[in-house]
Amino acid sequence: MGLVVECRNLDEIEELIARRYASIRFTTRSQDQNRLRLTQNRLGPIALDVLDYSFEADYAVEPLGRVALFGVESGAFSHVETEGVRDSHGPGEVFLAAQPDRPYAGRECCARFSITLLEPALLSQVAATAPGRTDSPVRLTGFRPITPAAGQHLLHTITFLRDHVISAPTVGDAPLIASTAPQLLAATVLNTFPSTALTDPTTEDRHDAHPATLRRAMAFVDDHAHHDLTVADIAAAAHVTIRALQYAFRRHRATTPMGYLRDVRLHHAHQELLTTDPTLGATVTEIAARWGFFHPGRFARHYQRAYGHPPSRTLLRHVP
Secondary structure: OOEEEEEOOHHHHHHHHHHHOOOEEEEOOOOOOOOEEEEEOEEOOEEEEEEEEOOEEEEEEOOOOOEEEEEEEEEEEEEEEEOOEEEEEOOOOEEEOOOOOOOEEEEEEEEEEEEEEEOHHHHHHHOOOOOOOOOOOOOEOOOOOOOHHHHHHHHHHHHHHHHHHOOOOOHHHOHHHHHHHHHHHHHHHHHHOOEOOOOOOOHHHHHHOOHHHHHHHHHHHHHHOOOOOOHHHHHHHHOOOHHHHHHHHHHHHOOOHHHHHHHHHHHHHHHHHHHOOHHHOOOHHHHHHHOOOOOHHHHHHHHHHHHOOOHHHHHOOOOO
């Protein structure tokens, strides 16, 4: 669990929200029964907080400067308004509060909700944009998910990262987890909300997606798999757009750049399992975390498919 802060005075609540997010002004009928419980969770460029209000209030918030997604667990937002768009949201729903540079207002009714914050640049890092051909960063273009199922998948991802990744003791010693988890979240957000991200390769991209591009990209990944890499980093090293890079991997290897990176890191984890002495206290979870695999079960499944047996057998092969 992250840092928990509680406030029972409306002025203190406004001050806390202003320090953590942006300037806010509440209007409520009750002046002596107001309580906020805030659980703070941060991992690199993302925050996965939970707010629990015990009161009903109208509110007006200044621009957050970040992508803010609200996931309602209980209570409701009877209305949320930004840029002339007005909507309402109840339990089980996730929505974009406002564009990062826009204020928003509304009414919350004893709402308990997650607030997920991303730096806008993170969306551009994982999106299939065309560097050099547009100056516009990737932005979300709708306030609701494209489908309810997509919204539920995003909420599950947020909950998993908050409750099982950020809280894991291995995260602090595994920088690849601190980079991979935000990328996973950003990719899920782009799959959940309509956006300006472009995914289809252009004619120029298809022309650039030749074997030489693939060789340059693979060599770069092979040499830098232990570093924090994004698909943009790999595309820059191969001197092509992200779409061209993705098309090259799909066309010549039937995978994605990040899928290839995962396989390379899996190989390194395998080599470490082979050379590590388990009697010195090493574990599969720790080794997997060092190579960016923050979900032990998922790592075990990838490993089983690649090597035909669980990773624990490799680590413990010489233990009597």
